[in-house]
Amino acid sequence: MQFGILINEGPYQHQASDSAYLFTKAALEQGHEVPRIFFYMDGVNNATRLQEPQQDDRNIVRRWSQLAETHGIDLVVCVAAALRRGIKDEVLAPGFRISGLGQLVEIGIQADRLVTFGD
Amino acid sequence: MLHTVNKSPLQTNDLASCLGHLGTDGRLLMIEDGVYGALSGTEATRQLAGPAGEGRVYVLGPDLEARGVDAGTVADGVQVVDYAGFVQLVVDHGPHQAWV
Amino acid sequence: MSDEFEDDFSGEIKRFMFVNRKAPHGTIYALESLEVVLISAAFDQDVSLAFLDDGVFQLRKGQNANVLEMKNFAPTYRALEGYDIEKLYVERESLEARGMTADDLVVPVEVVDRARMAELMADQDVVMSF
Known part of the structure; x- marks a missing residue:
């Protein structure tokens, strides 16, 4: 089955992106596909490579990049939400790209299930 | 629908x-x-009792454990699942609706 | 989007419901939900909007967020008809709990009871809630 994932909250502040990561990993381990993860609102803060978490903490951004590289996931960051928060192409971590909200509607149509993680 | x-x-x-x-x-x-x-x-136990009795209520085990709630002590009829179980619930009962 | 990707679902129509349960202005969720609704109009899907709990405040007449130097987006709900988005469902119990009726809303809606709202939700292919 194909899953689209929507993440609406930023990393470290809220559990949403941790939950989404663990869900996505479990889905992939069960042989499902996750063609796209869409980051919206404060969720766009998952995409910046400038983050430096402390040594004893998880690196949420790197986790997304690694998952995307291993499984070919399209990590899409909402352009309007990103720009108003200072997330631009030059700060994107590997695997992320900035695009429009149409990409969210599109994965809603294309995927068998859209799973939302928010506040 | 999985809520x-x-x-x-x-x-x-x-x-x-x-x-x-x-x-x-x-x-x-x-x-x-x-x-x-x-x-x-x-109070939630009472609210959940109907659907829980019908086997329609689940709780995510890792989130329980993280919060110090023993999975063996949850309300009657509430089923504990892991992330693989979460995925399976979306597969079996989707679409998904998040009550955020 | 690539033509190839688009072809994968050309002609497919899904039932999309946007569920709104949060009051406007205190957080950005109401506005960002509306942004997705407007984009969805371009995809020719079967779109509906549900307003329940504090989400009914999004449609309240007389809002003026400009006094906060914020975007005053309530009038945009009246423009949805022009995008062929005509299914706006508002839950009766949520209105009543807030001392409101359909007359207090900026746009004509279909007021439904909770049981009917549950049926409408269960009838969807994709539910987005913000």
Whole structure:
């Protein structure tokens, strides 16, 4: 089955992106596909490579990049939400790209299930 | 429909509102702070009792464990699942509706 | 989007419901939900909007967020008809709990009871809630 994932909250502040990561990993381990993860609102803060978490903490951004590289996931960051928060192409971590909200509607149509993680 | 609730029922009305829209076939999974809804002997226990008795209520085990709630002590009829179980619930009972 | 990707679902129509349960202005969720609704109009899907709990405040007449130097987006709900988005469902119990009726809303809606709202939700292919 194909899953689209929507993440609406930023990393470290809220559990949403941790939950989404663990869900996505479990889905992939069960042989499902996750063609796209869409980051919206404060969720766009998952995409910046400038983050430096402390040594004893998880690196949420790197986790997304690694998952995307291993499984070919399209990590899409909402352009309007990103720009108003200072997330631009030059700060994107590997695997992320900035695009429009149409990409969210599109994965809603294309995927068998859209799973939302928010506040 | 698989519904998820991620807030404590002692803090918001998300659980109550979700239960009011569960219908006859919907499933509920409590995640994140929503897992406090699975505590036994609470107001939420009474609210959940109907659908829980029908085997339609689940709680995410890792979120329970993280919060110090023993999976063996959750309210009657509430089933504990792991992330693989979460995925399977979306497969079996989707679409997904998040009561955020 | 690539033509190839688009072809994968050309002609497919899904039932999309946007569920609004949060009051406007205190957080950005109401506005960002509306942004997705407007984009969805371009995809020719079967779109509906549900307003329940504090989400009914999004449609309240007389809002003026400009006094906060914020975007005053309530009038945009009246423009949805022009995008062929005509299914706006508002839950009766949520209105009543807030001392409101359909007359207090900026746009004509279909007021439904909770049981009917549950049926409408259960009938969807994709539910987005913000």
